[in-house]
Amino acid sequence: MDPNVVFAIMNVILAGMFGAVIGSFTNVCIYRIPEGRTIVKGHSMCMTCSHELGALDLVPIFSWLCLGGKCRYCKTPISSRYIKIESLTALMYILMAATHLSMFPDPMDPSGSFYPFIELCALFIMINIVIVEMMIMKDTGSSMYRLSAALGIDFLVQIIGRVLTVVTTDASLKEAVATWIENILAGLLIGVVAVFIAVIFSSKPKELGKYFSDKKMRAIRTSDLFAIVLCGCIGILPAAVAAIVYMIARIAIGNGKNVKYLGTILAAGAAVGYFANCLIQVL
Numbered sequence: 001m002d003p004n005v006v007f008a009i010m011n012v013i014l015a016g017m018f019g020a021v022i023g024s025f026t027n028v029c030i031y032r033i034p035e036g037r038t039i040v041k042g043h044s045m046c047m048t049c050s051h052e053l054g055a056l057d058l059v060p061i062f063s064w065l066c067l068g069g070k071c072r073y074c075k076t077p078i079s080s081r082y083i084k085i086e087s088l089t090a091l092m093y094i095l096m097a098a099t100h101l102s103m104f105p106d107p108m109d110p111s112g113s114f115y116p117f118i119e120l121c122a123l124f125i126m127i128n129i130v131i132v133e134m135m136i137m138k139d140t141g142s143s144m145y146r147l148s149a150a151l152g153i154d155f156l157v158q159i160i161g162r163v164l165t166v167v168t169t170d171a172s173l174k175e176a177v178a179t180w181i182e183n184i185l186a187g188l189l190i191g192v193v194a195v196f197i198a199v200i201f202s203s204k205p206k207e208l209g210k211y212f213s214d215k216k217m218r219a220i221r222t223s224d225l226f227a228i229v230l231c232g233c234i235g236i237l238p239a240a241v242a243a244i245v246y247m248i249a250r251i252a253i254g255n256g257k258n259v260k261y262l263g264t265i266l267a268a269g270a271a272v273g274y275f276a277n278c279l280i281q282v283l
């Protein structure tokens with residue numbers, strides 16, 4: 001087998017295992033931060049019988065499955081949130097690793113740059129900040145800012161990297177900058193169109209003016225504006241997916257104050273488009 005394929009598979013598997021471990025730590029953060037407790041010290045214990053948990057009780061994903069979702073000592077059911085967060089993190093890490101294979105260090109070429117790998121690790125960490133925030137804040141929108149910031153930073157770093165590699169020849173630099181600007185403008189346009197359609201279809205003709213004047217609509221206006229900005233940050237394909245998903249959800253909820261899940265829906269749409277885009281580039 002091609003050693004590169006072996007390294008690629010190993011990297012994806014290791015990323016998944018690492019994701020499950022980080023997911024386990026994410027669970028600790030979700031439970032302890034709101035209570036003001038430290039996340040670095042102290043043993044984990046059962047919330048019902050307070051029995052201290054051993055190493056075998058703390059293996060991510062597998063412990064929950066092997067124990068049938070119950071405490072080993074008092075048999076009280078354990079929240080399925082633990083395994084959901086661990087599996088979600090593992091899955092996200094696997095997706096990130098599989099779509100960013102070129103960013104892992106090349107074992108055949110130790111002199112290669114570690115910079116892309118550091119950037120990838122920063123993205124991994126940001127994914128977990130988003131998950132912790134979503135769970136603690138019950139998502140009131142702040143998580144989507146983090147996720148889109150992560151996707152936007154990754155996009156910008158890729159573009160800047162591309163610009164720097166062609167900086168020696170003027171013609172290709174011009175081309176790279178032009179592509180960059182085209183990408184941002186196209187994303188912004190997609191966002192504006194999606195929000196425009198959503199506003200038209202979720203208001204009665206008489207109420208259209210209220211959209212801009214009514215104080216009650218501030219939350220939904222912020223959400224709309226953010227959808228547009230996000231679309232401009234993440235490139236054409238992710239923007240298209242995010243915009244369509246957002247538009248449908250936005251029309252479905254109308255102009256109500258209930259914008260609670262719009263952020264998560266927009267972020268999920270952006271993530272789907274983002275990974276699809278990465279997969280297309282890999283294939």
Ligand SMILES: [Zn+2]
Nearest residue numbers: 046049071074
């Ligand atoms: Zn117990």
